[in-house]
Amino acid sequence: MSITDSLQELSYLVQSAGATVVGMFFQKLDMPSPTHYIGKGKLAELISLREQTYYDTVIFNDELSPRQQRNLEETLGVKVIDRTTLILDIFAKKARTREGQIQVELAQHQYLLPRLVGQWSHLERLGGGIGTRGPGESQLESDRRLIHKRVSRIEREIENVKKHRTLYRRRRKEVGIPVAALVGYTNAGKSTLFNTLSNAGVIVEDKLFSTLDPVTRRLALPDGRQFLLTDTVGFIHKLPPSIVSAFRATLEELSEAELLLHIVDITHKNAANQCHTVEKILGELDLKNKLRITVFNKLDLALNNEAELEALNYQKSPSSFPYFKEQIPLPDERIALISAKKGWGIDKLLAKIACNLQ
Ligand SMILES: Nc1nc2c(ncn2[C@@H]2O[C@H](COP(=O)(O)OP(=O)(O)OP(=O)(O)O)[C@@H](O)[C@H]2O)c(=O)[nH]1
Numbered sequence: 532m533s534i535t536d537s538l539q540e541l542s543y544l545v546q547s548a549g550a551t552v553v554g555m556f557f558q559k560l561d562m563p564s565p566t567h568y569i570g571k572g573k574l575a576e577l578i579s580l581r582e583q584t585y586y587d588t589v590i591f592n593d594e595l596s597p598r599q600q601r602n603l604e605e606t607l608g609v610k611v612i613d614r615t616t617l618i619l620d621i622f623a624k625k626a627r628t629r630e631g632q633i634q635v636e637l638a639q640h641q642y643l644l645p646r647l648v649g650q651w652s653h654l655e656r657l658g659g660g661i662g663t664r665g666p667g668e669s670q671l672e673s674d675r676r677l678i679h680k681r682v683s684r685i686e687r688e689i690e691n692v693k694k695h696r697t698l699y700r701r702r703r704k705e706v707g708i709p710v711a712a713l714v715g716y717t718n719a720g721k722s723t724l725f726n727t728l729s730n731a732g733v734i735v736e737d738k739l740f741s742t743l744d745p746v747t748r749r750l751a752l753p754d755g756r757q758f759l760l761t762d763t764v765g766f767i768h769k770l771p772p773s774i775v776s777a778f779r780a781t782l783e784e785l786s787e788a789e790l791l792l793h794i795v796d797i798t799h800k801n802a803a804n805q806c807h808t809v810e811k812i813l814g815e816l817d818l819k820n821k822l823r824i825t826v827f828n829k830l831d832l833a834l835n836n837e838a839e840l841e842a843l844n845y846q847k848s849p850s851s852f853p854y855f856k857e858q859i860p861l862p863d864e865r866i867a868l869i870s871a872k873k874g875w876g877i878d879k880l881l882a883k884i885a886c887n888l889q
């Protein structure tokens with residue numbers, strides 16, 4: 532992904548977190564400065580921009596070390612946040628269920644704990660010599676102890692959630708209903724498709740990470756059989772590992788599914804790139820070899836009507852879309868073309884789900 536596209540995505544994340552973007556900068560360096568991440572000149576530029584835009588927060592599109600963050604806050608005199616903290620913040624805002632909330636909290640603590648050391652080390656230095664346990668260090672100790680305690684409580688609670696989910700899945704298996712799960716880049720249209728198929732009324736927003744908590748509905752296939760469909764959290768480029776590990780309980784739903792529906796926003800400028808990101812995360816979750824249908828969505832933005840979409844199903848050579856450089860492979864039982872919003876191509880998709888859930 533290009534730097535500007537990545538910054539554009541960051542600005543959507545910022546908007547999803549409820550803030551307004553007043554300026555965007557990037558700098559090419561051989562490697563980030565270990566003290567301030569950016570160079571002196573850029574820092575000066577940022578400081579002068581403050582007089583024009585009155586920004587109160589600076590967000591970096593990367594993970595900052597505790598030292599970089601502290602130095603930047605001191606120099607800029609405003610709050611400094613990194614990409615991971617921002618994503619965790621959005622997750623915290625979107626979590627509705629207890630399960631979602633504790634998973635986010637765990638990720639936040641796990642990210643915060645090593646950072647606390649840096650937060651207090653400048654105070655520790657002041658406390659050297661006589662009485663080595665300076666105020667900073669003892670504060671750090673008690674902060675750490677408190678967080679450790681809280682983390683083990685959350686981990687116990689998550690263990691319970693896992694047990695509960697395992698039991699529920701076992702019961703589901705006994706009943707014999709197959710499970711399919713929606714996966715895909717955030718904002719690809721997973722919840723829109725989920726609603727179109729199930730009338731579930733899940734929140735759909737033109738924001739990143741609208742869905743956090745998994746929802747499952749029982750649906751009917753054209754041949755009369757039933758299956759369960761799960762909608763869950765979307766993926767993103769540079770998804771912080773702390774989130775992936777904290778969300779194991781939720782993501783285990785994916786590993787239990789017989790079939791994954793990978794939803795792709797084919798009209799997105801970075802569609803191909805987003806597909807690679809999803810593939811990479813599926814690989815990290817050990818789900819690469821799971822049975823999968825790739826569902827190209829939002830075709831209403833590229834076509835005039837459902838008949839045109841239908842026609843694409845019968846063409847002899849692969850179609851290409853402006854931004855999807857790799858051409859869409861010819862539709863078969865593992866590739867579907869739809870508009871979740873308009874309901875185009877839904878019958879064919881259901882038929883393909885039925886054919887894969889044999
Ligand atoms: N034009 C068009 N817009 C769509 C279509 N499907 C979804 N959208 C829009 O895309 C945006 C994101 O849709 P969601 O269904 O919330 O996407 P999601 O994949 O669930 O996103 P997260 O929950 O954030 O991961 C919304 O503004 C939808 O209205 C479609 O087929 N056509």
Ligand SMILES: [Mg+2]
Pocket residue numbers: 721722723734735741742763
């Ligand atoms: Mg969603």
